[in-house]
Amino acid sequence: MAKSALLKSSLAKKYWMALTGLFLCLFLIGHLLGNLQLLSTGKDAALNFNKYALFMTTNPAVKLLSYLTYFSILFHAVDGIVLTVQNKKARPVGYVKNSASSNTIWASRNMAVLGTLILVFIVTHMTNFWAVMHFDKKMPLQTVTIESEVMPGMPPQTQEMYVTVEGSYIPVAAVEQGMISIQNRTEVYRTDNNLKIAHLYKDLYKITVEFFKDAKWGLIATILYVFSMLVLAFHLYHGFGSAFQSLGLNNPKYNLLIKNFGKAFAIIVPLLFAVIPVYIHFFLK
Amino acid sequence: MASKSININLKIWRQKDAKSKGQIETYKLDNVSTASSFLEMLDQLNEQLINERKEPVAFDHDCREGICGMCSLYINGRAHGPASKVTTCQLHMRSFKDGDTIYVEPWRSKAFPVVKDLIVDRSAFDRIQQAGGFVSVNTSGRTIDANATPVPKHDADRAFEAAACIGCGACVASCKNGSAMLFVGAKVSQYALLPQGKVEATERVLNMVRQMDDEGFGNCTNTGACEVECPKGISLENIARMNREYLFASVK
Numbered sequence: 212m213a214k215s216a217l218l219k220s221s222l223a224k225k226y227w228m229a230l231t232g233l234f235l236c237l238f239l240i241g242h243l244l245g246n247l248q249l250l251s252t253g254k255d256a257a258l259n260f261n262k263y264a265l266f267m268t269t270n271p272a273v274k275l276l277s278y279l280t281y282f283s284i285l286f287h288a289v290d291g292i293v294l295t296v297q298n299k300k301a302r303p304v305g306y307v308k309n310s311a312s313s314n315t316i317w318a319s320r321n322m323a324v325l326g327t328l329i330l331v332f333i334v335t336h337m338t339n340f341w342a343v344m345h346f347d348k349k350m351p352l353q354t355v356t357i358e359s360e361v362m363p364g365m366p367p368q369t370q371e372m373y374v375t376v377e378g379s380y381i382p383v384a385a386v387e388q389g390m391i392s393i394q395n396r397t398e399v400y401r402t403d404n405n406l407k408i409a410h411l412y413k414d415l416y417k418i419t420v421e422f423f424k425d426a427k428w429g430l431i432a433t434i435l436y437v438f439s440m441l442v443l444a445f446h447l448y449h450g451f452g453s454a455f456q457s458l459g460l461n462n463p464k465y466n467l468l469i470k471n472f473g474k475a476f477a478i479i480v481p482l483l484f485a486v487i488p489v490y491i492h493f494f495l496k
Numbered sequence: 497m498a499s500k501s502i503n504i505n506l507k508i509w510r511q512k513d514a515k516s517k518g519q520i521e522t523y524k525l526d527n528v529s530t531a532s533s534f535l536e537m538l539d540q541l542n543e544q545l546i547n548e549r550k551e552p553v554a555f556d557h558d559c560r561e562g563i564c565g566m567c568s569l570y571i572n573g574r575a576h577g578p579a580s581k582v583t584t585c586q587l588h589m590r591s592f593k594d595g596d597t598i599y600v601e602p603w604r605s606k607a608f609p610v611v612k613d614l615i616v617d618r619s620a621f622d623r624i625q626q627a628g629g630f631v632s633v634n635t636s637g638r639t640i641d642a643n644a645t646p647v648p649k650h651d652a653d654r655a656f657e658a659a660a661c662i663g664c665g666a667c668v669a670s671c672k673n674g675s676a677m678l679f680v681g682a683k684v685s686q687y688a689l690l691p692q693g694k695v696e697a698t699e700r701v702l703n704m705v706r707q708m709d710d711e712g713f714g715n716c717t718n719t720g721a722c723e724v725e726c727p728k729g730i731s732l733e734n735i736a737r738m739n740r741e742y743l744f745a746s747v748k
């Protein structure tokens with residue numbers, strides 16, 4: 212009995228909803244801290260961001276966390292939809308007159324709609340960035356322009372260089388000259404002895420900035436992004452505190468604290484996420 | 497407060513029996529004293545209907561003092577009407593104005609099928625209660641004095657608050673998910689908080705929740721409508737306590 216109790220019962224569904232929901236809140240914090248680096252304007256902003264992106268896609272511990280995140284999103288979404296369908300069935304005939312707003316807040320009544328919109332956002336977002344980062348053959352690579360003075364009084368010479376993970380620079384022109392080749396998207400091989408000599412950074416920074424900077428599509432993307440964060444804010448406004456209640460963590464001593472923390476979280480986290488594309492589209496030079 | 501008379505329009509759910517399709521019927525009722533209770537107003541309507549040789553409106557009621565939980569009416573979109581912490585029998589017509597249109601519907605839940613007009617079958621609650629809402633005591637005659645088992649005041653108070661639930665079903669009726677968790681939470685808590693109830697606590701919560709699910713009640717999403725509409729002020733804390741009890745019971 213205990214086994215099915217922890218998987219199939221109404222309460223078990225609630226526990227899983229709450230656990231996956233709260234885990235996703237932690238994920239949001241991690242993701243946000245990474246994204247906020249896009250606001251940095253230093254000369255190494257792009258490189259630092261791409262280094263971070265490489266770390267996030269290769270570090271084994273982060274990989275484990277990311278699988279847990281994919282699982283949580285799927286489980287949370289499926290469980291949430293199952294719950295919503297069951298709940299609809301629990302009232303086959305509705306009221307002719309119902310005054311729901313006199314006893315509940317709007318967000319709490321619309322978690323499934325809000326969640327579905329978030330799911331649409333997540334899928335779109337992952338096609339735009341995650342899939343490009345992971346699978347796109349034409350993913351650009353991190354380069355820097357190095358200026359060198361050849362002779363006093365002459366205009367300085369500029370050269371495009373790949374930055375390698377190992378910390379060296381390789382001229383981009385070397386590929387065309389046939390001295391090196393790039394295989395498996397980021398691996399640099401010497402042509403003469405076919406030895407792997409370096410790894411390059413994928414330029415996720417460039418992808419992101421170009422995506423949001425585009426005059427027309429970038430503006431549309433920015434607006435949709437901000438809208439999605441608004442949706443997320445409403446989802447969390449009810450969801451954060453709700454998860455504690457689902458897990459049985461209700462104690463008059465801490466309820467106000469949890470509630471207020473949840474509301475602050477629901478406003479601050481999506482707001483900071485939303486600031487980034489707005490900044491890129493309207494203010495980044 | 498001086499009472500006065502008002503004229504109202506009623507839109508009432510009429511349904512011949514469980515199998516028939518029901519619909520809203522409109523009635524005009526004049527000279528309703530604002531001092532009368534909502535049920536007295538319905539009595540007045542029924543007299544009028546009987547005089548007109550029409551079928552009176554069937555509605556549940558018993559104690560008419562807020563303790564039996566029978567008077568289950570969904571009034572103007574809210575369980576037990578607009579006033580807070582009252583049952584329908586404790587609602588008075590002074591909550592309404594002259595010329596008001598008042599909707600009266602039965603509780604809506606798959607687990608509470610309509611029997612006739614405004615009467616629903618709430619025996620699902622009885623079956624949940626029978627699944628575990630009790631303590632087994634020896635009735636051999638060697639009964640123990642209740643005060644022989646000390647109960648901390650704080651726990652006694654919480655248990656008493658939970659025991660105030662009258663099983664009216666307003667929580668189910670007002671919940672968008674048709675969830676019975678406030679009721680079951682109160683019934684689980686009432687015993688779980690007391691030493692006498694601890695003995696059977698594990699079985700109780702597992703069995704009561706299983707029965708609740710089997711009856712077809714929905715899943716709580718913590719909207720909090722139940723707590724607002726409960727005539728006895730049963731707190732959401734009781735649902736959280738049930739969630740805890742159930743979690744520990746199911747990993748035992």
Ligand code: HEM
Binds near residue numbers: 291295326455
């Ligand atoms: C980053 C994304 C998301 C986060 C951080 C998040 C967070 C949460 C949290 C904390 C809860 C409260 C859980 C509880 O009351 O026990 C919740 C509830 C809910 N979520 Fe999400 N969620 C996310 C995405 C989604 C998605 C993609 C769906 C898809 C349909 C969804 C559907 C729902 C539903 C229906 C509920 C209400 C169910 C209930 O209260 O039991 N959420 N969410």
Ligand code: SF4
Binds near residue numbers: 660
């Ligand atoms: S919890 Fe409140 S609303 Fe629900 S049955 Fe008990 S008294 Fe009625």
Ligand code: FES
Binds near residue numbers: 560562564584
């Ligand atoms: S008739 Fe008993 S509570 Fe209203």
